[in-house]
Amino acid sequence: MDGVRRDPVVAPAPAAREGGHRHQFDHVDAEVDQVVEPRRRRGEGALRGVADVILAGAGTARAEGYRRPVAKPEFAERRARLGQLVAPPLALITRSGRLPDGAVGPGSGFAIAPAAADLDALTAQVGADRVIVAGQEEVDLSVAVAELARRGLRRVLLEGGPQVLGQG
Numbered sequence: 001m002d003g004v005r006r007d008p009v010v011a012p013a014p015a016a017r018e019g020g021h022r023h024q025f026d027h028v029d030a031e032v033d034q035v036v037e038p039r040r041r042r043g044e045g046a047l048r049g050v051a052d053v054i055l056a057g058a059g060t061a062r063a064e065g066y067r068r069p070v071a072k073p074e075f076a077e078r079r080a081r082l083g084q085l086v087a088p089p090l091a092l093i094t095r096s097g098r099l100p101d102g103a104v105g106p107g108s109g110f111a112i113a114p115a116a117a118d119l120d121a122l123t124a125q126v127g128a129d130r131v132i133v134a135g136q137e138e139v140d141l142s143v144a145v146a147e148l149a150r151r152g153l154r155r156v157l158l159e160g161g162p163q164v165l166g167q168g
Contacts, residue, residue: 049075051157060161
C-alpha cells in the first residue's frame with residue numbers, strides 16, 4: 001500500500017510473543033530485550049515523530065497500554081514545517097467496536113471498524129467525525145488507509161498487531 005510504513009522496529013512486546021506463553025528460551029529473550037528494548041524505543045520514537053497517523057489494532061493497543069501520543073520537542077520544528085499536528089493521532093482498528101480506555105477520545109484519534117461493528121458505541125467514544133467505516137464484516141485496510149489519506153494523513157505508521165500487519 002502506498003504511503004504506509006510497516007514498522008519493522010516495533011515488534012510485539014516480549015509478553016505477547018508466543019501468544020503470551022512461556023517457552024524454553026525465555027531467559028534468552030530477557031537478555032536480548034535488555035539490549036534491543038532501548039533501541040526499539042528510540043526507533044519507535046523516531047518513526048512516530050515523522051508519521052501523520054499511527055495505525056494499530058485495538059487488541060494490541062489494549063495489550064501494550066497505548067495512550068494518546070504526546071508532542072516531542074525534537075520533532076516540533078519539522079512537524080510544524082510540514083503542517084503536521086504536534087503529535088500523530090492514533091487510528092485504532094476494531095472489529096467489535098471496543099476500544100481501549102485512554103488511547104483515543106473525542107477530538108483525539110480515530111476508530112476504524114467494519115459496518116458490522118457497534119458503530120454507536122464508537123461514535124459515543126470518539127465522535128461521528130472520527131469513526132471510519134471500512135469494510136462490511138472485516139476491516140478493509142486499503143479503504144481505511146485511503147480514508148486517512150483523504151483526511152490529509154498520508155504518512156501512516158502501521159504498528160500492528162499481527163492481524164493488522166498481515167494485511168499491510
